[in-house]
Amino acid sequence: MKSKVKFTAFVVASIDGKIAKDSKSGAPWASKEDWLFFQQSLKKFDAVVVGTSTFKVAQKNLNKRNTVVFTSRVGKFKTVGSVTFFNPSRANVADFLKHNNYKKVAILGGPKVYSYFLEKGMLDELYVTIEPLIFTEGVNMFTGDKFTKYKLKLESVKKLNTQGTLLLKYNAN
């Protein structure tokens, strides 16, 4: 029997929980310390899951990885090189990842993809980097139909630079 896949989400956000200006933008405002942490972390993962907007923003980097792109525009799934376009309403993503022997999977957003794993109770860990910024407007970290209270547990806090970028690690089980 194959073991359970471990899902870890990575989020970089402002103090007010915004992750981007709009769905077409990345996080050029993220600190270089967060970028280094993120790149180093990804080396330990077998695959990443993203939505189509995140894929478009970061396609150059994601094409080199084992990437699963959530989309409703394929039947079950369609693989092109190391990238698989995957329809989560028609196929089981945990089964697909297990079948490919991926044990550690990073969830890289956007909000719909983060929320998919959160709502299904599949999220094991959440890394949130809080940059010392306030945006007031922008893309929310998660997207939900209604106010729901998901309880997590803080595992660690690390200050990444003098301006005060904070790296928080939560257990989401």
Place this chain on the structure above:
Amino acid sequence: MKSKVKFTAFVVASIDGKIAKDSKSGAPWASKEDWLFFQQSLKKFDAVVVGTSTFKVAQKNLNKRNTVVFTSRVGKFKTVGSVTFFNPSRANVADFLKHNNYKKVAILGGPKVYSYFLEKGMLDELYVTIEPLIFTEGVNMFTGDKFTKYKLKLESVKKLNTQGTLLLKYNAN
């Protein structure tokens, strides 16, 4: 000459930056450790500023304090006991507070009131308590017309309990 008023905002939020279910609700999900910190802190302040929704939610407690309620429903301002209903588009709130010899003023929300002081560059300090919760939907911490990058500096981090409630203090100048 009277000295400058110091403005300190207090926010309690989820990991994803939500401060309430809706404009009629408070933060019953906030930890008792945050509540204690908040009550202890308020003792050091001469007055508080809130919006009408926050005033309605917390009226019983706010009636006992020197409270300024932002509203568009008065001319300049109208005082009832220790509570002043104040129209910030018709009168200058900093002048009003100075005139009353209030030196330390706490900004208690909601989002419009937080944003008013942030946008005007009047905010000196920001305390953000992050409860280890995700809500996905709810009232945002701030409200803005467009994505803007306000830069702050983290001054301190304190873990308030074992579940991982975090108290962050930012310098907003």
